Amino acid sequence: MATPLLALDSVTKEFGSIRAVDEVTLDIPESEVTAVIGPNGAGKTTLFNLITGRYELTDGQIELRGERIDQLEPQDIVQQGLARSFQITNFFPDLTALENVRLAAQAQRTGLTPGALLQHYDDQSETREAARDVLKRLDLLDIAEEQAGSLAHGQQRHLEIGIALACDPDLLVMDEPTAGMSPDETVETRELVEDLAEDITIVIIEHDMDVVMRVADRLAVIENGSLLTVGPPSVVREDERVQQAYLGGETA
Incomplete structure (x- = not known):
């Protein structure tokens, strides 16, 4: 069996x-979407x-x-290829969308040292181009020069x-990406x-079960801090324990 991209062993x-x-x-297999679901307070965000x-x-x-990463600092884990989007927005509101993304690209390449931040504008062309590519992929290129704090919630x-x-990740961890969004x-x-x-x-935490069922290859169900079950959505949704703990009640 292939080595998983990410492996958690008795994590407590x-x-x-x-x-x-x-x-x-x-185990988190490579090239798949794993959704971590469970009631509020189940331990998902702590995980x-x-x-x-x-x-x-x-x-x-x-x-x-x-390779073990649990003893590394967060910035070092990012350097290893694991990046995260947070449950709440996490950016510099007074900077433009482009500059927010450029700083992240720069940090991945050089680290956010004072010397790196004070690079001459011309020396930042590579990271600016990388940032523009990211914004283009997200269909945000038209708001590249707008202040991040002025953007609509979805943007x-x-x-x-x-x-x-x-940060050019191999593994993207997403914490409730649709929270607070319109349909x-x-x-x-x-x-x-x-x-x-x-x-x-x-790997995604998401409360909208329609989103989960559409995007996930596997579901990992957490209850009271423990892994209840893991498997394909079609199998997990029929598990009576899951229905009692989560799917059968109010989604949270």
Whole structure:
């Protein structure tokens, strides 16, 4: 069996007496979309924070391409090819859309050191071109010179995805990309995820079950910090435990 792109082995996180993530073992295959679903408070975002290095593990380990990453800083994990888009927008609102993406591309290539940030404009042509390519892929090129804080909500969420894409990831971790979107914006974002999945492995937390069922190759269901089951959507949705824990009730 092929080595998974990302492998979680008995991943555990405790906050005092609370075990938010409880011995989760999960393989993420390359070139697939894996959706992590579960009720509010199930531990999904905490799991993402462990994968991306924002939290330290209490126990277990995480490997990317067979190499441990759970002891690395978040910026070093990005350098290894794992990028994340957040549940809330995460950009510089006073900078243009293009500059936000360019800074991410620059950080991936040189690191955001003071010297790198003070490069002469002409020396930034490569990263500016890379940023424009990202915006073009996201259909945001027409707002490249607009301040990020002035964009519509859906555009801001797509820009945030663009910032992650500028890091040239092999694995993109997406935390509720359709949160707060209108129905039309949700459809656009679903189509964007489907497009990105053609050449990037994706792990996604998403509450909109219509989006999940359309984009995911596999579902991983989390309940009370533990992995309840994992499998194709058609199989998981018929699991009685899943219906009781999640699908049969209010989506959250």
